[in-house]
Amino acid sequence: MNYDVAVIGAGVSGAFAARELTKYNLKVVLLDRCNDVAMGTTKANSAIVHAGFDAVPGSLKAILNVKGNAAMSDVCKELHVPFKRIGSFVLAFSDEETVTLRKLLERGNENGVPGLEIYDSEKLRSAEPNVSDKAVAALWAPSAGIVCPYELTIAAVENAVKNGAEFIRNFRVSKIEDDGSVFTVSDGKQEVKAKYIVNAAGVYCDEIAALIGDNSIHTIPRKGEYMLCDKSSGNLASHVLFQCPTIMGKGALVTPTVDGNLILGPSAIDIEDKEDVATHADVLADILAKTQKSVPAVSTRDVITSFAGLRAHLESDDFLIGKSEKNGRFINVAGIESPGLSSAPAIGEMVAGIITEDCGAALNPSFDPVREEPVRFRHMSNEQRKALIEKNPAYGRIVCRCETITEGEILDAIHAPAGARDVDGVKRRTRAGMGRCQGGFCGSKVVELLARELGVEINEITKFGGESKILYERTK
Amino acid sequence: MLNYDIVIIGGGPAGMAAALKAKECGVDSILILERAETLGGILEQCIHTGFGLQYFGEELSGPEYASRFIDLVNKEKIEYKTDTMALEITDSNVVYAVNKKDGLLEIQAKAVILAMGCRERPRGALNIPGTRASGIMSAGTAQKYVNIDGYMPGKKVVILGSGDIGLIMARRMTLEGAKVECVCELMPYSSGLTRNIVQCLDDFGIPLYLSTTVIDIHGKDRVTGVTIASVDENRRPIPGTERLIECDTLLLSVGLIPENELTRAVGIGLDRVTNGAVVDEYRETDHEGVFACGNVLHVHDLVDFVTLESQTAGEGAARYVLGKKQKSDQVTTKGVGTVRYIVPQKINLNNEGDVKLFFRVGNTFKNATVKVKYNGNELISRKRPRLAPGEMESVLITKKMLDTFEKDGVIEISVEV
Ligand SMILES: Cc1cc2nc3c(=O)[nH]c(=O)nc-3n(C[C@H](O)[C@H](O)[C@H](O)COP(=O)(O)OP(=O)(O)OC[C@H]3O[C@@H](n4cnc5c(N)ncnc54)[C@H](O)[C@@H]3O)c2cc1C
Ligand SMILES: Cc1cc2nc3c(=O)[nH]c(=O)nc-3n(C[C@H](O)[C@H](O)[C@H](O)COP(=O)(O)OP(=O)(O)OC[C@H]3O[C@@H](n4cnc5c(N)ncnc54)[C@H](O)[C@@H]3O)c2cc1C
Numbered sequence: 001m002n003y004d005v006a007v008i009g010a011g012v013s014g015a016f017a018a019r020e021l022t023k024y025n026l027k028v029v030l031l032d033r034c035n036d037v038a039m040g041t042t043k044a045n046s047a048i049v050h051a052g053f054d055a056v057p058g059s060l061k062a063i064l065n066v067k068g069n070a071a072m073s074d075v076c077k078e079l080h081v082p083f084k085r086i087g088s089f090v091l092a093f094s095d096e097e098t099v100t101l102r103k104l105l106e107r108g109n110e111n112g113v114p115g116l117e118i119y120d121s122e123k124l125r126s127a128e129p130n131v132s133d134k135a136v137a138a139l140w141a142p143s144a145g146i147v148c149p150y151e152l153t154i155a156a157v158e159n160a161v162k163n164g165a166e167f168i169r170n171f172r173v174s175k176i177e178d179d180g181s182v183f184t185v186s187d188g189k190q191e192v193k194a195k196y197i198v199n200a201a202g203v204y205c206d207e208i209a210a211l212i213g214d215n216s217i218h219t220i221p222r223k224g225e226y227m228l229c230d231k232s233s234g235n236l237a238s239h240v241l242f243q244c245p246t247i248m249g250k251g252a253l254v255t256p257t258v259d260g261n262l263i264l265g266p267s268a269i270d271i272e273d274k275e276d277v278a279t280h281a282d283v284l285a286d287i288l289a290k291t292q293k294s295v296p297a298v299s300t301r302d303v304i305t306s307f308a309g310l311r312a313h314l315e316s317d318d319f320l321i322g323k324s325e326k327n328g329r330f331i332n333v334a335g336i337e338s339p340g341l342s343s344a345p346a347i348g349e350m351v352a353g354i355i356t357e358d359c360g361a362a363l364n365p366s367f368d369p370v371r372e373e374p375v376r377f378r379h380m381s382n383e384q385r386k387a388l389i390e391k392n393p394a395y396g397r398i399v400c401r402c403e404t405i406t407e408g409e410i411l412d413a414i415h416a417p418a419g420a421r422d423v424d425g426v427k428r429r430t431r432a433g434m435g436r437c438q439g440g441f442c443g444s445k446v447v448e449l450l451a452r453e454l455g456v457e458i459n460e461i462t463k464f465g466g467e468s469k470i471l472y473e474r475t476k
Numbered sequence: 477m478l479n480y481d482i483v484i485i486g487g488g489p490a491g492m493a494a495a496l497k498a499k500e501c502g503v504d505s506i507l508i509l510e511r512a513e514t515l516g517g518i519l520e521q522c523i524h525t526g527f528g529l530q531y532f533g534e535e536l537s538g539p540e541y542a543s544r545f546i547d548l549v550n551k552e553k554i555e556y557k558t559d560t561m562a563l564e565i566t567d568s569n570v571v572y573a574v575n576k577k578d579g580l581l582e583i584q585a586k587a588v589i590l591a592m593g594c595r596e597r598p599r600g601a602l603n604i605p606g607t608r609a610s611g612i613m614s615a616g617t618a619q620k621y622v623n624i625d626g627y628m629p630g631k632k633v634v635i636l637g638s639g640d641i642g643l644i645m646a647r648r649m650t651l652e653g654a655k656v657e658c659v660c661e662l663m664p665y666s667s668g669l670t671r672n673i674v675q676c677l678d679d680f681g682i683p684l685y686l687s688t689t690v691i692d693i694h695g696k697d698r699v700t701g702v703t704i705a706s707v708d709e710n711r712r713p714i715p716g717t718e719r720l721i722e723c724d725t726l727l728l729s730v731g732l733i734p735e736n737e738l739t740r741a742v743g744i745g746l747d748r749v750t751n752g753a754v755v756d757e758y759r760e761t762d763h764e765g766v767f768a769c770g771n772v773l774h775v776h777d778l779v780d781f782v783t784l785e786s787q788t789a790g791e792g793a794a795r796y797v798l799g800k801k802q803k804s805d806q807v808t809t810k811g812v813g814t815v816r817y818i819v820p821q822k823i824n825l826n827n828e829g830d831v832k833l834f835f836r837v838g839n840t841f842k843n844a845t846v847k848v849k850y851n852g853n854e855l856i857s858r859k860r861p862r863l864a865p866g867e868m869e870s871v872l873i874t875k876k877m878l879d880t881f882e883k884d885g886v887i888e889i890s891v892e893v
Contacts, residue, residue: 275696279605281713304598306605382572386580393576398511398561402737436733438598440614444621459627463610467697470610471627475652 003029003166005355006185006194008173008208010037012149012341013333014200015156016348021198022163024352024361029192030157030165031185033172035465036425037157037418038150040202042341043428044226044277044309046266047149047257048240050339051088051141053108053116054250060319062111064343064350069143071345079155080373081147082258088144088240089119089128091135091294097244101139104245108141115142130236130295144240148258149341150428154418156344159371161417163364168192169421170465173201176211178327196355197330203274203312205334214326217334222311224266225279227287230436233302234260241294250338252290254298259431264291264298270313279306304436311337319343321350323358331355374412374429378404399449400442402435410446414453421454423447424464447471478583480555481505481797483571485562485738486591488517489779490770490786492545494589495554497790503797507583508549508556509573515549515556516542517593518616518771519779521623524644526671530780541779557581562592565742569765587793590739590753590761590768591786594732594775596641604636606693609700615641615729622648630725634702635659636690638666638673640777640866642729647676649727656680657721660688660704662711665840667731667866669777689713690726699724732775739768749817750774756806756822757831758792759785767793774819774834777866781834802826805883807850812890814838816865823873825881831873835889840864845892846871851885863891 005021007014010032018030032039049072055061076083092098101118108116117140124138125131131138161167168190177184182193201208206217229236234256243251255263267283284306291298314320314335324330331354333347340347355361377385377395388408389396395408413420413429420426423433426446433439433446447470451458459471481503484491487510495506514520519527522538529535532544549556560575569588573581596614611630619641621629631654635642638661646656659677664687666673677684685704691713692703706717734752745754745762752773753761759769769789770782795801804826809818818835833848841863848856848871856871863869871889881887 278607278692278694281605281691284605307608382580382582385574389574389576389579393579396574396576396579397559398563398574401511401561401735404563436598437595440596440598440617443613443617444625448625458625464697468610469698471621471625471629472631473628475622475626475628 001029001192002182003027003192003194004359004361005029005196005198006031006183006192007198007200008185009040009200009202010153010157010167011040011042011200011202012038012153012156012344013336013347014198015153015160016344017198017200017333017351018165019156019160019163020348020352021355022160022165023364023367024356025364026355026361028160028165029194030160030167031171031173031192032169035169035421035462037167038153038428039464041309041312042153043150044307045149045224045338045341046253046255046263047146047341048088048255049083049145049147049342051108051116051144052111052113052339052342053104053139053141054245055111055339057107057110060321061339061343064319064346065339066112067346068339068343069145072145072147072342075345076147076152078369079152079159079371081152081155083145083147084258085143085145086239086256087140087142088242089124089138089140090242090244091131092137092244093134093293094136098137100244101137104139113141113143116140128237128239128241130297131241132294132296135294146240146255146258147341152344154429155371158417159369162371163367167418173208173211178212183329195329195359198333198351199330200333200336202336203310205312205332209324209332209334212324212327212330214324214330214332216325217320217332218315219335220313221271221274221276222313222337223269223271223276223308224311225283225287225308226263226265226306227284227303228305228307229262229264229298229302230304231260233262233298236262236295236297243290243294252287252294254291254295262298264288266309274310277308277310279308305438313337319347321347323354328358375409377406377409399445400430400432400435402437403431405430405432405442407449410449411453414450421450422462422464422468423450423470426450478581480507480583480585482507482587482589482793483583483585484508484589484591485571486510486517486593486770486772487512487515487556487558488591488593488770489519489542489545489782490517490593490772491589491591492549493783493786494591494767494769494790494793496545496548496552497787498794499552499554501791501794501798503794506554508554509560509562509571510556510558511561513559515546515558521616521620522644523623524648527779530778531783562738565738565766567742586797587765587767589789589793590766590772591770592735592738592772594734594771596728597731597733598728604690604693607695609693609695609698611695611699611725612693613727615639615645615727618645618727619648622652628652628654630654632657632723633725633727634690634704634721634723635727635729637661637729637731638668638684639729639731640668640672642727643668643672643676645727645729646682647680650680650682656682657723658683658685660685660690662689662707663687665864669866691718693726699726702726732771734772734775736772739772747817747821750819754821755819756824757788757820757827758795759789759820760792760796765796774817777868781868807881807885807887809833809887809889811835812888814891815889818889823878823887825878825883827878828875830875831878832870833873833887833889834868834870836868837863837865837891841891841893843893847890847892849888849890850877850881
């Protein structure tokens with residue numbers, strides 16, 4: 001197939017690049033090596049839309065973060081993704097750290113972050129009663145928010161596909177050839193042709209760039225491990241609570257998620273293996289100790305799962321976005337570590353800008369920015385539920401009891417543009433299996449529904465593609 | 477709006493026994509709501525035998541035990557709706573439920589009986605680090621795949637936790653041709669029934685490693701192995717005892733949690749140890765007209781006890797509906813030391829008969845004495861050859877004793893060695 005642009009990597013960066021590109025008369029294909037979108041770093045991070053006071057003024061991180069943050073409300077409205085601008089605090093536990101707060105405030109002002117203010121401990125505690133009484137001051141950033149990163153990505157890809165982009169899963173790019181005007185991108189089995197390439201492969205950006213002889217990028221996977229707590233502890237924090245940053249990152253944080261759970265983390269450890277997202281007991285224990293410094297009441301009692309993500313760190317400590325020095329039709333989107341999620345709408349816009357400036361593509365007059373709101377039974381009133389089930393009885397069967405997810409919602413997830421093909425895909429789109437029992441009850445039901453809807457045997461269904469099969473052969 | 481005297485949430489053994497008893501006591505307007513496609517509860521997937529020894533004096537399989545009650549429910553023409561999930565109970569005992577056929581149901585009940593059972597604890601509750609590979613599931617999920625769907629969830633299996641479901645699945649998977657490498661138990665004793673350890677592990681040569689846990693899980697897509705280690709008395713892994721065991725499946729049988737979302741949402745008081753409601757001798761909660769029984773109240777090892785307890789709740793609900801219940805002063809019960817909990821937590825002083833107290837201990841004991849005291853004075857002292865966390869114990873508070881009690885008195889149970 002021939003395309004104008006092939007975007008490699010369906011994380012949040014690739015998703016927004018693809019969506020922005022469909023605003024123009026361009027034929028776009030989005031390739032990912034996994035069985036779904038958002039399977040890389042995008043599925044495992046702190047889910048914070050940062051205000052933008054951390055990054056060095058003038059850096060791409062600073063500019064795109066503030067821009068992305070400002071755009072997030074509208075983008076989330078168009079895509080019907082829950083976004084809560086709950087604001088963040090950076091906590092100071094000593095006079096020395098209070099000095100750091102002032103520096104961050106100045107930096108933030110320079111970056112154009114709105115509304116920054118330093119709170120004394122009293123004001124802090126009335127805003128956030130569970131915070132440690134050892135916190136002496138805090139930097140308040142009202143524009144910070146929280147969003148579900150994979151939901152945002154799924155929605156952006158759905159919208160891109162609706163506007164004409166194609167999504168090809170299980171396409172691990174391993175070879176790129178260029179005849180001077182068209183690239184041939186292949187995974188050894190299939191190939192696509194495209195005039196432009198956007199390299200948004202996360203921690204693998206360096207390896208993808210190397211396929212065209214661009215060896216200028218070297219990503220260092222920097223791992224962050226987390227714990228996720230049950231909703232019963234979700235109210236321990238009502239804002240994002242950071243500690244003062246160190247050279248390794250923003251430090252341990254406590255934050256609610258848009259769904260009302262609580263996230264504790266992340267650690268920051270540089271590693272070698274770009275596939276290693278295992279979690280470790282000692283690291284998790286350390287996270288708990290550190291986060292208890294901010295909110296003493298957090299405990300392992302309510303932890304329902306742990307996970308880890310890899311930051312695609314570059315030596316330069318900034319995003320690297322632009323034409324490759326080896327090939328002007330090859331656009332690198334590299335080093336997209338934090339605040340990559342916050343910046344995603346702005347990154348997408350920047351990428352589309354570079355390509356359209358180069359090729360002069362016209363605007364796509366039929367572009368529709370709206371992604372329909374998925375049915376969310378659990379958020380409906382009883383009246384709405386009544387009407388919904390009358391229209392489609394599949395919404396009258398609850399499959400996931402912890403999160404109150406209906407069969408209808410699961411069918412929607414499977415049949416959506418670039419829809420779910422595996423158990424984790426259903427889970428990310430609907431939350432089925434994300435509650436207290438972590439799929440213990442509904443996991444097998446989801447497997448059955450996937451098999452039925454995709455027309456395969458139940459032992460062909462995977463957890464997340466590849467070899468992650470759930471069932472073997474039939475019993476005797 | 478529909479109207480019923482008693483609405484029962486959950487059509488497992490608890491819900492059915494409660495319904496039948498309420499009917500027997502003279503209440504006709506009863507509705508059972510069951511989320512699954514059939515009545516029977518978790519028993520439907522327990523195709524092994526070992527049910528009903530106490531209640532029927534016979535050894536039945538789970539589905540057989542359930543079907544006896546299903547037959548009775550049908551015979552007594554008790555109404556039920558399957559494939560129907562209760563979503564909410566209001567302060568005034570209105571139950572909201574949904575199904576495909578009726579859509580959203582709004583049911584005004586005079587009394588509600590909570591019989592939602594329990595679910596298995598997930599991995600996160602244990603904080604096992606490692607990868608997120610496929611092949612990690614609860615033993616009950618595996619049981620469903622094997623017994624209901626007819627597919628094998630793995631070939632080389634490690635089981636963490638020696639709860640009864642884990643033990644039963646060790647045998648089941650072995651019979652289906654899988655290799656069960658071992659069962660690891662964090663505690664120095666198994667929480668499973670002795671008979672299950674003998675019949676499910678010993679008879680098949682499957683090792684049970686006590687004071688052992690899984691400290692790491694390996695594999696990117698599918699599990700390829702787990703690292704196990706011995707633990708010290710504080711349940712911390714002992715360095716140097718780590719051992720890698722190759723496997724493609726890790727089954728978790730690490731306990732059950734009563735399913736009390738509905739209970740919590742309406743504000744019913746819960747017991748921190750049982751994770752079930754605080755109840756009186758008729759299993760009435762602190763929310764008038766709402767009763768609870770079976771695994772949703774506290775986790776039972778034998779279904780026979782579930783049945784008995786649920787009959788009590790059914791009778792209580794019937795008394796309430798028929799206006800026979802009278803307000804009364806109460807005494808409370810309290811487990812001391814190793815006695816982790818007692819059900820019921822409260823007893824009404826105007827109760828007309830004896831009251832059985834059920835309790836669990838937190839450790840294994842040989843030749844121990846169970847002591848029951850009322851306001852510090854000994855009422856009962858009973859020698860027991862063996863006490864174990866896996867087996868529920870009971871003592872009887874007679875009507876005669878009860879008559880001597882006064883408002884706000886405290887009954888304490890302790891174990892002395
Ligand atoms: C611990 C941690 C915490 C963070 N917290 C925040 C935060 O709170 N706020 C914030 O703004 N940002 C945060 N970030 C950063 C944010 O998560 C990332 O910037 C963002 O997810 C990067 O998205 P991406 O699309 O660039 O990369 P990815 O999500 O990694 O996507 C890359 C995609 O490329 C695919 N791919 C790789 N190789 C190939 C190939 N050969 N062929 C085809 N496809 C391929 C992968 O499958 C993957 O889907 C955090 C990051 C980490 C690790
Ligand atoms: C795997 C396993 C093996 C066992 N092995 C043995 C054994 O060998 N011998 C023995 O004696 N006992 C055994 N038991 C114990 C016995 O099965 C249980 O004690 C008994 O089933 C508990 O009955 P219950 O009615 O309280 O709960 P359940 O059987 O769990 O029934 C609860 C019912 O409530 C329904 N429900 C829950 N929430 C809702 C809602 N909101 N709306 C509608 N319906 C709802 C559920 O679908 C379920 O059907 C075993 C238990 C398990 C889990």
